[in-house]
Amino acid sequence: MAHKEFRTLIPVDEAHRLLKQIPINHSTKSLPLEEALGYTLAEHVVSSIDVPSFDKSIMDGYAVRADDTYQAGETNPLTLCFTGSIDAGFVGDFYLNKGEAMSIATGAPIPYGADAVVKVEDTKRANSKVSVYRPVHTGENIMSRGSDIMRGEQVLCRNTRIGSREIGVLSAIGKRYIDVDTIKVGIISTGNELTTPGNPLDKGMIYDTNSYALSASVKECGATPVMYGIVEDEEKAMFNAINRAVQECNLVLTSGSTSAGAGDIMYKVIEEKGRTLFHGINIKPGKPVVAGMINGVPTIGLPGNPTSALTIFNEFIAPLIHNSQDTFDSTKDELTVTAVLGTGINSQGRQQLLPVGMVRGKVYPADKGSGAITTLADADGFIEISAETEYIESGTSVNVTLFGNVDEPDLLFAGGYCPGIEILEELSGLKFRVLNNGSSGGFSSVSTGFSDIAGINMPDDSGNYNISMIEKMKLSDVVLVKGYKREQGLIVRQNSDISGIDDILDKRLINRNRGTGTRSLLDLNLKQFADKMGMSFNNLKESLAGYNSGAKTHLAVCNAVKEGFADVGFGLRTMAENSGLKFISICEEEFDFLVQKEAMDLTEIKTLISCISSKSFADNLPSGISVYERTGEIIEF
Structure with missing residues (x-):
């Protein structure tokens, strides 16, 4: 075609x-009550019963005739004759004569002859006698038959959207099946x-x-x-x-x-x-x-x-x-909120519905491209951008149409992936929105004010972590919080003959994506190997099958090795062991946290830093990840 x-x-x-x-x-269809939520009523709903269907007590106490209590007082109680008890759900007939009282529970039917209920705290019973210390008037503490809904009363209108309150009303009048318009x-x-x-x-x-x-x-x-x-x-x-x-x-x-x-x-x-x-x-x-x-x-x-x-x-x-x-499309109003852009946005010359995420009232783009299904998971809603708009500045107020009821996260976390971050989220009680965009992405996200915090593990040529990058980028509005150490190495299948860097030249490698600290760490080790072999680093890269691949996570590296798409990968001991793979330790690295300086005053950041330094965090870390003497140390720039 x-x-x-x-x-x-x-x-x-x-x-x-x-x-x-x-x-x-x-179309009209009949639904059982429990399936009717969210649908629209196809007809007016009229009650066929009174609600309540009998006079009932709304207090625990004693059913009485009100005129028997008019002379009662705290210092001069009135004595009535106790004649029995009525519980909620009682079926039968009781008649109360003048001068009598019956014990009654909340929700129980009022006996014939009674017209009020004395609260139990205003009485005292001794054997067959009940002393009443406070008078009551006719109808006091009684819900009369039909006082909520009367038989023949229209309780809901056609075209009403059925929510939890409507379900309550329908069940109260005994409706088992509902005709809905759909x-x-x-x-x-x-x-x-x-x-x-x-x-x-x-x-x-x-x-x-x-x-x-x-x-x-x-x-x-x-x-x-x-x-x-x-x-x-x-x-x-x-x-x-x-x-x-x-x-x-x-x-x-x-x-x-x-x-x-x-x-x-x-x-x-x-x-x-x-x-x-x-x-x-x-x-x-x-x-x-x-x-x-x-x-x-x-x-x-x-x-x-x-x-x-x-x-x-x-x-x-x-x-x-x-x-x-x-x-009425209640979602249109209920799920539209006003927020502030946390970063500038370039438009594309066409009216746009841009997927966005939200953190503490700030909005950031969540669009990963037209082919990325995970945009659905990372986006909380979208903002409308007109075709005439070329650029929207950071700090601009925008209307966000949410995809549903959003549980807004406490912190926007960028940078490298680590299982330790998941443990921090669980132990701190905070909710993170995590953007796994690598250490380079983490530096950029924090430096531009896009994210609150980033996990980073970027080594320099000397094997020192993160500070060189901060100095290279001339960042002065950030704080480095020292994190923990992670064991990195080669990941291979259990029957592999690979035992070190020397053995991978003729093997298929699955590398991490560019901009990650793990890829940079592998490069550092490959450079050292190239020097030892007397060859250039570029020639080594060109001869290494799979060097230009780019798995986005440590788990993706493990899966590629496990399923035979690659012979060897480079990543965390924790992930290799969890995947049932063989791990060959190469080095120990430092995984730190880069924080916006102004964010250090946030309660959420203080809670997170406290958790990083806690014993419970250290005790819950998996093999291959451990705290050390600098964990929790704060370095300002």
Whole structure:
């Protein structure tokens, strides 16, 4: 198939206008009460019972006739005859005569003849006599039948979004099944490269993320997702899947096959089966959106990238669902917050929905690129940037549309990865947002004020750690907190014949990514080996298969070795042992913490530093990581 060029990209406002005009039919279904949360009521709800359905006591005490107590006083108690007890849930008839009192529990039915309850603390019982020290009036401490809800009373209106409070009301009037108004949303993931989570992942395949992320998003809107699974990029298969979906659903969402590639045919399906409203929006991410009508059913093709698909859903589809159900999109207000940019942002000449993270009211970009699924995990929401905006300065106030209820972290942690950071988070009680961008990234993040703190392990040519880099970058607004030592070395399979650096020249190496302290540490050791061998470092690198590879984590190094993609890696003893691999110790390094000087006054930073120096931290460190005499030392610049 020839490539399809996008039509003229329509502005965001025009896309909103066109989608808002789309009519969406509704479906009604009956749900058990426990499954109705988040849906919309399809009808007015009228109570068939009184709530409460009987007069009941709201206090522990004694049921009495009020006029029997009018002469009671603290110094002149009135004595009544005790005739029995009534507990909550009692079924039967009791009658209270004048001059009598019955013990009664909170929630228990009021006996015939009684019209008030004396609190237990205003009485004293001795055998068959009850002394009353305070008078009560008629109806005191009693909830009358129907005083909360009366039989025949409308308790909830049609189109009400069912939340926890509505569930409480419905259960109180005895509703077991609820008729809900919903939009059935068909969800189809397209792509030859997709497979279902839980299946083995063959070479060249990726797991289907969009079916599940979009299904959850549809539920959050109070609609009903109908998942049709994965459909290959083949016209007949797609035609069949969409045929079925438009017959069974009120709205159909597909993901993938929307751009201009030869295998992207969603636009063609819509054109041949219905009519196209638009193909392409002038927005980032999510440009390749195609929308149309097939047999009166709105059919919208979202981008295949999960972050783009979810962002476009939140911006365009969620409002469409809410508007079509005549419900207030509470998430739009509840999940929109004002925050301050923690770093400057360059725009890209197109209206943009930029994924961002939040820490203590500051916003930072979380976009890892259009192909990065992990943007979903690292982003708390997005900010809208207009096409006319070229640059937004740090400190600018922005509106953030959150992806959900965000548990905002206490500290933004950048730099190198280390299991010790996870232990610090657990022991300190703080919540970290961790950006594993390597030691170089950690220096940059802290120096620009982007992150609060960074884990760093950057050696210089003399084997000294971190201070040389601080001096080289001429950083004066930072503080170095000495951390702990980590054992680094070669990671190989248990049956490997590798015993040292000398043995890796004819082996396949899995290296760490550029900018990490671990890669720099390996370079330092390789330079020493090259000097010993009388060869140049550059020639050594060129002869070493896999030197230019770049695993992002120590675990990725271990996995590459374990699965046979490489013969040797370089990393932490802790990670090697946890992966069941052989570890050959090469050196011990220093892993420190770089902190913004102004952040040192934060309670969270003080708590963290205290934890670094604590005995509990030292006791919980795994093999290959240990504190030493300088742990917790603070160096200012």
